[in-house]
Each structure stands twice: as structure tokens, then as C-alpha cells.
Amino acid sequence: MKFATWNVNSLAVRLPQLLDWLAANPVDALVLQETKLTDDKFPTLEIGEAGYQVQWFGQKTYNGVALLSKVAARDVVKNITGYADEQARLIAGTVATAAGDVRVIGGYFPNGQALDSDKFVYKMAWLDGLRAWLATELKTHDKLVLMGDFNIAPEDRDCYDPAAFVGQTHTSPQERAHFQALIDLGLTDAYRMFEQPPKSYSWWDYRMLGFQKNKGLRIDHILVSAGLKPLVTACTIDRQMRKLPKPSDHAPVIVTLGD
């Protein structure tokens, strides 16, 4: 069983890469972020022909998320219940797997832009809303996976130059406290369950040869509930995708449960 997350940075541009990736990497469920498509433009036909059911939630120009699954997702929720949001940033559904029902949640967490920005205030409020809603989701879903672009590098080792990020977003104590609060709900960072290569990142800036110099951040995460954790056997970042022509600035992250 596999679940994955990928910030595609425009599904219109990345659709051929997505279809190739799915053919090579069959998954039970995949969440996408930054589809940047209104719902009427969503490529349902192509994804269906690839053998996946899909739920989508988009808006014009920015944001937009989707949930692909082999089996149709049930009880689909768009955005955080209890947190009014103008932006399309979260989609959740229950997916039947060999291990039983799994609640799959895909999120495109706010970027925050700068610590003194209104967008950072929004990021903090969004994270408060997420935590409150997740607490209730966990009461009814023993097996839950929260995946997506968190826009938070949880530890210094998840940032290519922690000193350079002091005073900026993604590594701030406030953001890391929010990440820890999600962990404290009973979730586990699947990537850190295993020994991983040093300087492992999931995002690299398009500018200044970020990928070539491996100047990246690990901000795309897969958190598993206590009911799923014993099943997790691997978690990897598919950095090969960042090497392709016209890449997304993010690489997919994949978790394997069981064989």
C-alpha cells in the first residue's frame, strides 16, 4: 500500500509528468497541491483513463488541491470544517485499502511570505483551524494520513542553511510549534521513521540554481496516525522528478505501508 503527495505547481503544465509518474508509481492515493485550475478545467478524463478516481477542489490562478485514489473516496470534505477559508487548500476523503478504511487528507498549507505579513497571520490561523479539526477527525478515524505541502521545515536539518532563514518563514519557532502540535495529536512524520540521506529536501527554488546546488527545504510531509504507524515500511522523496525538463519546484513524497 502506498500514499503520496506532490505539489505540481500547475496541473495544466504538469499533467504529462503526473500521468507518467502514476504509470511508474501506482499508489492507493495521491494528493496534489497548487493545481491552479478552476474546477471546470480539471483533467478528469485523463486521470480516469490512467485508472484513478479523483476528487478536486480548485480556484482561479492560485492554490487548488486534488485527491486521486484507486477506489473512489467517500465522505469527501473540501477545506477545513469549522474554518472559513476563501482559498482552496485542503481535500479529504476516506479510501478503502487492504488494511481497511484510511482517512486521507491532502493540504496546501499557506506559505506565510514573511513573519510580519498578513499572510503569516493567515498561516497561523489556518494551522489553528487545522489542528482543531484534525483532533475531531482522529476521534473517528483510527487510520489517518495527513499529507501535503506544509510550507514548514520542522527541523534545522530540513533546511539547507538554517542561519540564512532566521527571521524568515518556514523555519520560525511559531511554525515549528504548529508542526509539533500536529505531532502531539498523535501523528508521526513518516520520513523520519527511517534513516535518510543527509540534506534531504522536497522543494528547491527555481532561482539561483537551487536544485543544482541542493539548496532546498523539506516542507512536503506525510504524517501518519498511531493506527497506521505500525504498518509503515518506507518513506522516500522522488527527487528524480525535479531533474525533468519543466519540473515542479517540489518533488513527490511517497510512503509505503506493508509490502
Added chain:
DNA sequence: ATGGTAGAATGTCTA
């Protein structure tokens, strides 16, 4: 050193 690239959209914002 405050640049640089990519995407949506066609101004300029977001990342």
C-alpha cells in the same frame, strides 16, 4: 549582494 525563475494571466501577484 535583495538578484534570480516559474506560473497564471496579460497587471502583477505568488511562491
